[in-house]
């Protein structure tokens with residue numbers, strides 16, 4: 001029987017790689033690698049996909065060096081993205097006032113957010129804060145524990161001066177994106193970039209649908225061959 005387009009997901013495109021990766025992961029778990037070994041030689045262990053994501057984020061961040069404004073990540077989870085941005089700021093803007101603002105309610109994904117039911121995206125706010133403090137990054141990275149849907153507007157009412165040069169969206173929910181895109185767009189400076197983690201993905205269409213409703217004429221750019229994030233808009237190009 002012929003399948004509907006809606007039944008296909010991007011996961012299938014890389015199905016042939018999946019077994020080898022999970023076999024490797026199982027093998028790695030058995031190796032009892034010391035945490036110091038893992039951290040100090042991390043590129044020996046982590047996958048090329050993880051490295052690819054870091055390089056893409058770095059390329060996007062690089063485009064904003066020289067622009068005024070702060071950085072926002074919407075969807076913090078365990079802190080991988082926000083802490084990475086904080087470390088980029090520490091490396092490239094050590095004397096500037098640039099701050100990274102991470103937004104998350106720390107309650108996991110909303111219902112019907114994504115077809116990828118394997119991940120709940122539950123995480124622990126206190127653990128993320130401790131991770132930031134233990135690495136002395138509290139001066140660069142601020143985490144805002146809010147529900148974007150009903151608290152984001154009042155957050156910006158209290159902080160009208162907050163302006164961003166880079167806004168990174170990593171929440172699949174249409175309901176969240178519909179509220180968040182206009183609010184963060186208003187606070188994005190001209191020349192700044194709005195980044196989308198999984199534009200045009202069948203598994204999580206909310207981001208794409210909200211974007212096309214709110215900014216239908218936006219020129220949507222990509223970093224060639226990037227996995228995720230995979231789209232960005234430069235404010236001023238529309």
Ligand SMILES: C[S@@+](CC[C@H](N)C(=O)[O-])C[C@H]1O[C@@H](n2cnc3c(N)ncnc32)[C@H](O)[C@@H]1O
Nearest residue numbers: 075076077080081104105107108121147148170
């Ligand atoms: C895909 S994860 C973010 C991953 C993270 N950017 C990274 O690189 O590891 C999505 C996050 O969105 C958060 N989230 C979902 N709905 C939300 C809402 N209504 N308000 C705030 N955060 C929300 C979830 O708690 C989850 O941590």
